[in-house]
Amino acid sequence: AQSVTQPDIHITVSEGASLELRCNYSYGATPYLFWYVQSPGQGLQLLLKYFSGDTLVQGIKGFEAEFKRSQSSFNLRKPSVHWSDAAEYFCAVGDGSGNTGKLIFGQGTTLQVKP
Amino acid sequence: NAGVTQTPKFRVLKTGQSMTLLCAQDMNHEYMYWYRQDPGMGLRLIHYSVGEGTTAKGEVPDGYNVSRLKKQNFLLGLESAAPSQTSVYFCASKSGGLAGGSRFFGPGTRLTVL
Numbered sequence: 001a002q003s004v005t006q007p008d009i010h011i012t013v014s015e016g017a018s019l020e021l022r023c024n025y026s027y028g029a030t031p032y033l034f035w036y037v038q039s040p041g042q043g044l045q046l047l048l049k050y051f052s053g054d055t056l057v058q059g060i061k062g063f064e065a066e067f068k069r070s071q072s073s074f075n076l077r078k079p080s081v082h083w084s085d086a087a088e089y090f091c092a093v094g095d096g097s098g099n100t101g102k103l104i105f106g107q108g109t110t111l112q113v114k115p
Numbered sequence: 116n117a118g119v120t121q122t123p124k125f126r127v128l129k130t131g132q133s134m135t136l137l138c139a140q141d142m143n144h145e146y147m148y149w150y151r152q153d154p155g156m157g158l159r160l161i162h163y164s165v166g167e168g169t170t171a172k173g174e175v176p177d178g179y180n181v182s183r184l185k186k187q188n189f190l191l192g193l194e195s196a197a198p199s200q201t202s203v204y205f206c207a208s209k210s211g212g213l214a215g216g217s218r219f220f221g222p223g224t225r226l227t228v229l
Contacts, residue, residue: 042223107156
């Protein structure tokens with residue numbers, strides 16, 4: 001069965017510091033992978049997605065993620081964090097079989113940014 | 116173009132009461148989904164629909180029913196609400212085609228069951 005694990009429930013970084021949020025997935029075939037961000041009281045916004053091709057994916061707001069098949073990982077990175085990046089981040093894997101379009105989400109990582 | 120909208124935004128129910136949550140999308144999307152979000156659990160799929168008149172169970176369907184009578188609307192019903200159904204509910208839609216296509220999420224409905 002597909003699954004997604006985000007090992008870090010809560011991360012605190014200083015403004016201007018670099019950020020890496022971890023995501024590990026379990027999926028038999030080539031996965032469709034996503035990162036979403038959720039600000040308090042808001043819905044989910046897509047940051048970036050990976051389907052195939054270049055394993056380094058660029059997203060919005062200066063985020064990028066790297067797909068590493070050998071490690072079953074899709075970690076999210078940002079070189080310099082801004083206070084407005086404080087939010088909850090979700091990694092998700094898409095159901096590539098059966099064409100249902102279902103997403104399986106990780107538990108989420110809450111990012112706190114210190115001034 | 117409103118995207119995905121959800122009605123209501125907030126609701127408080129007493130145990131045993133029933134209610135229906137409405138999700139509407141104006142993008143002519145084939146696929147629609149209902150998720151619930153609980154602290155530390157991420158989003159879990161309740162039910163989904165791959166087209167008008169079709170519905171299917173997700174990970175956590177018990178206690179919920181859905182209907183997709185019109186392509187643009189996906190209704191989530193709670194027949195007899197329980198405190199365990201206190202959660203934030205999100206609707207999403209996706210166009211047909213590749214499984215990796217973009218999903219659009221609604222703003223959420225915060226439901227409290229007393």
